[in-house]
Amino acid sequence: xxxxxxxxxxxxxxxxxxxxxxxxxxxxxxxxxxxxxxxxxxxxxxxxxxxxxxxxxxxxxxxxxxxxxxxxxxxxxxxxxxxxxxxxxxxxxxxxxxxxxxxxxxxxxxxxxxxxxxxxxxxxxxxxxxxxxxxxxxxxxxxxxxxxxxxxxxxxxxxxxxxxxxxxxxxxxxxxxxxxxxxxxxxxxxxxxxxxxxxxxxxxxxxxxxxxx
Amino acid sequence: xxxxxxxxxxxxxxxxxxxxxxxxxxxxxxxxxxxxxxxxxxxxxxxxxxxxxxxxxxxxxxxxxxxxxxxxxxxxxxxxxxxxxxxxxxxxxxxxxxxxxxxxxxxxxxxxxxxxxxxxxxxxxxxxxxxxxxxxxxxxxxxxxxxxxxxxxxxxxxxxxxxxxxxxxxxxxxxxxxxxxxxxxxxxxxxxxxxxxxxxxxxxxxxxxxxxxxxxxxxxxxxxxxxxxxxxxxxxxxxxxxxxxxxxxxxxxxxxxxxxxxx
Ligand SMILES: Nc1ncnc2c1ncn2[C@@H]1O[C@H](COP(=O)(O)OP(=O)(O)OP(=O)(O)O)[C@@H](O)[C@H]1O
Ligand SMILES: [Mg+2]
Numbered sequence: 096x097x098x099x100x101x102x103x104x105x106x107x108x109x110x111x112x113x114x115x116x117x118x119x120x121x122x123x124x125x126x127x128x129x130x131x132x133x134x135x136x137x138x139x140x141x142x143x144x145x146x147x148x149x150x151x152x153x154x155x156x157x158x159x160x161x162x163x164x165x166x167x168x169x170x171x172x173x174x175x176x177x178x179x180x181x182x183x184x185x186x187x188x189x190x191x192x193x194x195x196x197x198x199x200x201x202x203x204x205x206x207x208x209x210x211x212x213x214x215x216x217x218x219x220x221x222x223x224x225x226x227x228x229x230x231x232x233x234x235x236x237x238x239x240x241x242x243x244x245x246x247x248x249x250x251x252x253x254x255x256x257x258x259x260x261x262x263x264x265x266x267x268x269x270x271x272x273x274x275x276x277x278x279x280x281x282x283x284x285x286x287x288x289x290x291x292x293x294x295x296x297x298x299x300x301x302x303x304x305x306x307x308x
Numbered sequence: 309x310x311x312x313x314x315x316x317x318x319x320x321x322x323x324x325x326x327x328x329x330x331x332x333x334x335x336x337x338x339x340x341x342x343x344x345x346x347x348x349x350x351x352x353x354x355x356x357x358x359x360x361x362x363x364x365x366x367x368x369x370x371x372x373x374x375x376x377x378x379x380x381x382x383x384x385x386x387x388x389x390x391x392x393x394x395x396x397x398x399x400x401x402x403x404x405x406x407x408x409x410x411x412x413x414x415x416x417x418x419x420x421x422x423x424x425x426x427x428x429x430x431x432x433x434x435x436x437x438x439x440x441x442x443x444x445x446x447x448x449x450x451x452x453x454x455x456x457x458x459x460x461x462x463x464x465x466x467x468x469x470x471x472x473x474x475x476x477x478x479x480x481x482x483x484x485x486x487x488x489x490x491x492x493x494x495x496x497x498x499x500x501x502x503x504x505x506x507x508x509x510x511x512x513x514x515x516x517x518x519x520x521x522x523x524x525x526x527x528x529x530x531x532x533x534x535x536x537x538x539x540x541x542x543x544x545x546x547x548x549x550x551x552x553x554x555x556x557x558x559x560x561x562x563x564x565x566x567x568x569x570x571x
Pocket of ligand 2: 352353354485
């Protein structure tokens with residue numbers, strides 16, 4: 096297989112990485128809000144969050160992407176397919192990350208919050224200065240896992256016409272008649288990316304402030 | 309007589325249907341060390357947590373230097389909850405030290421001690437850290453300022469926790485078994501810090517199984533048994549001639565273990 100073909104796959108991986116990274120980031124922000132709603136005593140906030148999560152966890156990502164891709168123009172939002180892809184992936188990962196974060200928030204030792212109450216923190220300050228950083232530390236490994244899942248799931252955005260690694264590989268395979276070489280190369284590229292993320296995750300976990308060495 | 313630092317009147321605390329504290333009356337004298345002793349499960353922690361308003365009493369009143377904590381009695385004689393701001397203001401006079409230290413693991417010792425000054429009191433970072441360093445030096449840990457809790461021994465963590473409370477200049481310090489999560493050889497360093505604090509005239513309420521500490525440093529000892537305050541008095545009375553059968557039995561179990569501590 097020529098260097099040219101391989102470099103086309105590597106170029107396509109920019110889309111894979113870009114879409115995954117943006118989706119993980121946006122998904123995280125949405126998940127923060129969702130997990131706060133899940134933990135809220137008010138059914139008004141909790142119920143919609145629960146519904147959101149069971150929907151995005153219960154419907155295949157492929158179906159979600161096709162639905163969003165067709166739904167956005169239908170409600171008058173004529174956005175490029177990349178936006179549909181990012182919206183779909185972000186919402187999906189948000190649902191999973193919200194469950195992680197909820198677990199993380201629930202595992203923050205009560206005593207640490209009482210210590211903050213005793214020195215006069217407002218509930219908002221307790222949330223931002225104590226609960227979020229500690230929940231993040233607790234859920235960090237799960238977050239890295241989710242990032243790897245999302246990198247792999249991003250192959251599905253090919254259905255809305257984004258030429259990321261998988262789609263590029265399909266196109267190349269049908270035009271060159273070298274499917275084995277091309278799909279092995281694609282597999283290798285995914286493997287390297289996921290391995291790098293796992294490695295960075297382990298390094299990140301160790302360098303979190305106060306991590307037990 | 310001066311106003312007590314904390315005064316507890318007819319305090320009752322129930323968890324669901326079980327009554328854990330019954331009709332507690334207690335005055336905590338200013339500038340003195342008050343110790344709460346009693347068997348496990350007698351309600352010592354619960355009482356201390358009520359004083360810190362970490363637990364809300366079911367009935368009764370608590371005043372801190374004359375100000376109502378959490379609840380007040382309105383003109384009709386009904387118990388009414390005070391607004392959160394008022395609760396925070398009264399609580400600001402109180403520092404709390406927990407059995408499990410409860411240091412924030414993502415902050416250094418210096419961060420733990422300076423955090424509330426910065427976040428709550430909006431003291432500029434440099435000044436907050438300077439003030440925090442003074443407190444760390446006081447508990448003998450100036451050279452550990454940059455360490456995270458995971459890098460400190462239990463005794464050091466507890467001293468940082470004491471410094472964290474002291475940084476806000478509380479008028480009253482509450483201690484809930486501050487040494488019972490520590491290895492025996494580490495209890496001394498924490499008790500020494502507490503002794504110094506007592507010598508400076510800090511008002512302290514100490515729940516402790518360290519009968520030796522209570523006997524030598526305490527000015528007032530209260531004995532709690534099954535949710536009732538059976539006895540409050542000076543250590544000489546409590547330890548020399550325990551007149552109450554339950555207290556006598558309780559002390560016996562400790563004296564058996566180490567009467568020499570009382571020397
Ligand atoms: N949050 C709670 N809910 C229900 N019951 C509780 C709660 N906290 C404490 N109790 C009960 O209240 C009683 C007094 O508990 P407390 O922790 O105050 O005892 P203690 O004197 O501090 O004991 P120890 O010496 O073991 O620390 C116990 O029977 C305990 O089971
Ligand atoms: Mg206790």
